[in-house]
Amino acid sequence: MNDIQSDQQPQWKLEKFENHYIISLYGQWLAKNNNIPSFSCDHLKKIPANQTLYFDTKNLKNWDSGLIIFLWDIKCQATHYHLKVSDDNLPKSAQELLSLLHESKEEAPKKQLAPFRPFYTIGGWTIKGLTNLGITIQMLKEVAIGVFKSFAGRSYMRIVDLITDIQNAGPSALLIISIVNFLVGAILGFVGAVQLRRFAADAYVANLVSIATVREMAAVMSAIVISGRTGGAYAARISTMQSNEEIDALKVLGVSIMDYLILPSMLSLVITMPLLYLYGCFMGILGGLIVSIFMLKVSIIGFLQQSFNAVAFNQFVFGSVKTVAFAIFIGVSSCYIGLKSGRSAVDVGLAATRAVVTGIVGVIAIDAIFAVIADMIGI
Amino acid sequence: MDNQLSDQSLLSVKNLTIGYDSKIIQKDINFNVKRGSIFALMGGSGCGKSTLLKSMIGLLEPIAGDYFVKDENYWQSSRKRRIKIARNFGILFQNAALWSSMTVGENVALPLQLFTQLSSEMIHRLVELKLGLVGMEYAINLYPSELSGGMRKRCGLARALALDPEILFFDEPSAGLDPITSKRLDDLILTLRNGLGTTIIIVSHELSSLFTIADDGIFLDAESKTPLAHGSPREMHDHPPCQLVYDFMHRQRYDNAEEKEKQK
Numbered sequence: 001m002n003d004i005q006s007d008q009q010p011q012w013k014l015e016k017f018e019n020h021y022i023i024s025l026y027g028q029w030l031a032k033n034n035n036i037p038s039f040s041c042d043h044l045k046k047i048p049a050n051q052t053l054y055f056d057t058k059n060l061k062n063w064d065s066g067l068i069i070f071l072w073d074i075k076c077q078a079t080h081y082h083l084k085v086s087d088d089n090l091p092k093s094a095q096e097l098l099s100l101l102h103e104s105k106e107e108a109p110k111k112q113l114a115p116f117r118p119f120y121t122i123g124g125w126t127i128k129g130l131t132n133l134g135i136t137i138q139m140l141k142e143v144a145i146g147v148f149k150s151f152a153g154r155s156y157m158r159i160v161d162l163i164t165d166i167q168n169a170g171p172s173a174l175l176i177i178s179i180v181n182f183l184v185g186a187i188l189g190f191v192g193a194v195q196l197r198r199f200a201a202d203a204y205v206a207n208l209v210s211i212a213t214v215r216e217m218a219a220v221m222s223a224i225v226i227s228g229r230t231g232g233a234y235a236a237r238i239s240t241m242q243s244n245e246e247i248d249a250l251k252v253l254g255v256s257i258m259d260y261l262i263l264p265s266m267l268s269l270v271i272t273m274p275l276l277y278l279y280g281c282f283m284g285i286l287g288g289l290i291v292s293i294f295m296l297k298v299s300i301i302g303f304l305q306q307s308f309n310a311v312a313f314n315q316f317v318f319g320s321v322k323t324v325a326f327a328i329f330i331g332v333s334s335c336y337i338g339l340k341s342g343r344s345a346v347d348v349g350l351a352a353t354r355a356v357v358t359g360i361v362g363v364i365a366i367d368a369i370f371a372v373i374a375d376m377i378g379i
Numbered sequence: 380m381d382n383q384l385s386d387q388s389l390l391s392v393k394n395l396t397i398g399y400d401s402k403i404i405q406k407d408i409n410f411n412v413k414r415g416s417i418f419a420l421m422g423g424s425g426c427g428k429s430t431l432l433k434s435m436i437g438l439l440e441p442i443a444g445d446y447f448v449k450d451e452n453y454w455q456s457s458r459k460r461r462i463k464i465a466r467n468f469g470i471l472f473q474n475a476a477l478w479s480s481m482t483v484g485e486n487v488a489l490p491l492q493l494f495t496q497l498s499s500e501m502i503h504r505l506v507e508l509k510l511g512l513v514g515m516e517y518a519i520n521l522y523p524s525e526l527s528g529g530m531r532k533r534c535g536l537a538r539a540l541a542l543d544p545e546i547l548f549f550d551e552p553s554a555g556l557d558p559i560t561s562k563r564l565d566d567l568i569l570t571l572r573n574g575l576g577t578t579i580i581i582v583s584h585e586l587s588s589l590f591t592i593a594d595d596g597i598f599l600d601a602e603s604k605t606p607l608a609h610g611s612p613r614e615m616h617d618h619p620p621c622q623l624v625y626d627f628m629h630r631q632r633y634d635n636a637e638e639k640e641k642q643k
Binding site: 031032034036064065068069072092093094096097099100101102105106107108109110111342343344345346347 | 479480484495496497498501504505507508509511512513514516517518519520521522523524543567570571573574575576
């Protein structure tokens with residue numbers, strides 16, 4: 001029990017007065033003052049069960065939630081020791097608030113960390129990975145069927161959606177594709193010029209830039225940009241539709257999600273990616289050409305002739321096929337991630353991040369596979 | 380904090396015109412809200428109730444007119460001052476608007492951490508209390524996605540109460556709730572008003588809820604873009620000033636062409 005020290009400090013005292021137990025409250029009980037005392041259970045231990053606790057509030061000054069916190073402590077502990085609490089002498093509004101509070105604080109369930117079980121975890125990952133792979137293959141199959149159905153005019157895909165997606169994935173991305181490929185071509189030209197000049201092999205800068213751009217850089221850089229820009233947008237859009245129950249509404253209507261949502265997204269990428277790749281090749285070679293003109297003083301005709309000699313037509317074909325594979329991967333992975341996301345704002349952000357990361361890593365992995373295939377078929 | 384209804388106006392709206400850009404949603408809005416009262420913004424769908432609420436909580440600047448909070452002209456005040464005034468507001472949004480990346484406890488604690496100097500132990504005790512007042516203390520470690528709509532609303536209310544605001548704004552508190560949960564929420568709002576003495580502005584078209592809790596209110600009309608009636612929902616029900624208010628309060632279809640013409 002506390003000694004009464006100051007008028008303003010929140011103080012209390014438990015006394016026995018003619019068989020009544022009275023808790024007297026003194027001073028200001030304001031939470032903002034950060035000085036609300038706790039009510040310890042020791043004080044009620046000695047009081048026989050079924051007794052009633054009364055309050056004396058004659059000296060109670062201003063109060064807010066701080067007093068209610070203290071009164072709730074008393075109410076809970078009194079219940080624990082089988083005591084009754086009479087709130088008759090409390091201010092009317094405090095009585096109202098106290099009536100809302102339960103007689104025991106319900107224990108909040110604690111989040112527990114999962115125990116460390118390596119085999120269980122690895123097994124879980126494996127099952128999850130194989131499940132994802134299975135669902136992705138299933139999606140690919142359904143999209144392929146959707147393509148055939150759309151040719152037969154039996155698909156739910158709306159042409160207007162396809163055109164909008166093509167516009168977003170293609171023409172709207174031209175600026176960023178231009179900047180990225182131009183700069184990559186220029187960097188290749190610059191590094192090539194500095195190194196090859198040492199061996200008096202300046203003339204081969206055109207070969208370096210054009211082969212690197214057509215074989216690898218234009219396809220990979222364009223795919224990475226599209227993965228970040230369009231893949232992320234697809235995942236966020238589908239995830240938001242998921243949280244707004246728009247996808248549920250489509251399912252209830254019996255509209256195929258694959259046809260209606262995934263097919264236009266995927267087709268738009270398959271149509272635009274090879275075109276963006278060819279445009280990226282042009283911008284990359286242009287970047288290398290401009291650097292060469294300024295650093296090596298080569299002629300435009302000479303640079304272009306050297307480039308055409310270095311790059312065969314089948315390399316453009318191979319690059320285009322590669323970008324179609326990238327497009328399918330980005331489309332499937334981003335739409336799948338969007339469909340499997342949760343329904344909160346955090347989940348939308350997570351879906352977009354996952355789609356971008358998966359897209360970039362996947363594009364590089366697929367590019368590695370294509371590099372081996374190119375070697376095997378002698379391109 | 381032992382409060383009683385007083386006649387002193389806490390909020391005052393004078394000749395307010397609200398809308399988006401130049402599109403007027405409502406004009407000539409005039410009303411006072413008494414301290415400790417529950418004031419309802421009523422009207423059919425699309426009449427501008429939520430837009431008016433947005434203007435009153437500082438999210439949408441009105442096109443014209445004045446809005447006073449405790450005799451301070453809110454929209455004429457500096458941005459810094461407006462933020463300070465808005466600390467006295469607690470808002471329960473239609474979908475509770477709990478931050479999904481935080482637990483319920485963190486949601487309620489955030490305003491206390493940002494705007495008070497309280498110790499973390501005191502903040503924890505206050506968070507427990509606010510959640511206890513709405514009967515949700517067990518949800519302190521749960522995420523909003525783990526709760527039902529009614530539970531989210533109650534947790535949203537606990538967050539709105541975090542800073543002991545003088546004025547609470549509720550946007551459609553009963554929307555999407557079953558009648559029993561809705562009734563419990565009404566009782567909770569009344570008890571909190573009586574216990575905390577908070578002034579409450581409520582946007583709703585749930586008649587049963589309005590009859591139970593609102594002391595005063597205003598009825599907005601989408602067609603004339605002006606308020607049609609002012610008074611308690613019960614008064615409007617018993618003595619409707621026009622056909623539209625009568626129809627709304629008695630759940631009838633408004634198809635009296637002559638009356639419609641007069642309204643115009």
